[in-house]
Amino acid sequence: MVAGNGKDPTFQQLRCFRVLAQELHFGRAAALLHITQPPLTRHIQNLEQVVGVQLFVRVGRSVDLTPAGKAFQVECDRVLKRLDRGIEQARKVASGEAGDLVIGYVEPLGIDFLPRVLGAFRDLHPEHNLRLREMHTLDQVEALLDGAIDCGLLRTTTSSTDELVFETVWRDELVVALSERHTLARRFTDVIPLLELEHEPFVVYETSLGIGILTTILAACSNAGFSPAVAHAAGSTPMLLALVAGGEGVGLVSSEIAKVPRPGLVFRRIAGTPVVSDVLMGWRRNDEPAVLADLRHVIAQRTSK
Structure with a gap:
């Protein structure tokens, strides 16, 4: 005017x-x-x-x-x-009823988990601007402590700080990743006993990214009666899958990854008791956005279907 x-x-x-x-x-x-x-x-x-x-x-x-x-x-x-x-x-x-909500997440969750969850959360809180950041587990812990993210969706961590709170929100079933040329891929077309991998070289994630899945793999193999021989440590999921596709070993990865066709790869479920890696939600103890309770509720609803 x-x-x-x-x-x-x-x-x-x-x-x-x-x-x-x-x-x-x-x-x-x-x-x-x-x-x-x-x-x-x-x-x-x-x-x-x-x-x-x-x-x-x-x-x-x-x-x-x-x-x-x-x-x-x-x-x-x-x-x-x-x-x-x-x-x-x-x-x-x-x-705390509106504004930016910055969420960190580990890579596989972006395939199907987050699309299932965030649409329903957006319906509940259209006034929030969701900002997503793909980050490894250890990076999320640091980002939470620094205030760079409001909450994280991450794997089990060894962090023992009292400043953060962690709560299991989902159990991610792991599957076996094999080269399509691998003999086990032809022998087992649906599920594969974990013990069949006893003499196979393993491709795992680098421990610098976090130890959540690695700890789960070691425990599962131990329960099956063997200790895996680690041939390669990959710095990312694409690198891990490339090594497996190239015949450098086998891998245990999130079932989320198996939902996307990958050239040169096949995925098999593990026979018997599922091998699962917990997905945690983490946030600062004295700085919890009011909407996190709703986000946890939506995750519980969407992942139980």
């Missing part, structure tokens, strides 16, 4: 104008604004001086908008609606 005398309209003046433009009657408008008519008249007169044009014309005991007033009404409504939305949003952000 361009002021006629170098001043800007006040929001109180704009609110008075909006109500009077709707009611077209000073008495009714004053009652709705919880003021008397003289202050309302002064606000309108001062607004007209600031804008530099007449906004209302008296018609008997009522008033009507001038053509300039009608044009001003459209823009005034837009300004006040944006102001009201801004005030509401600021209050929601201050109370």
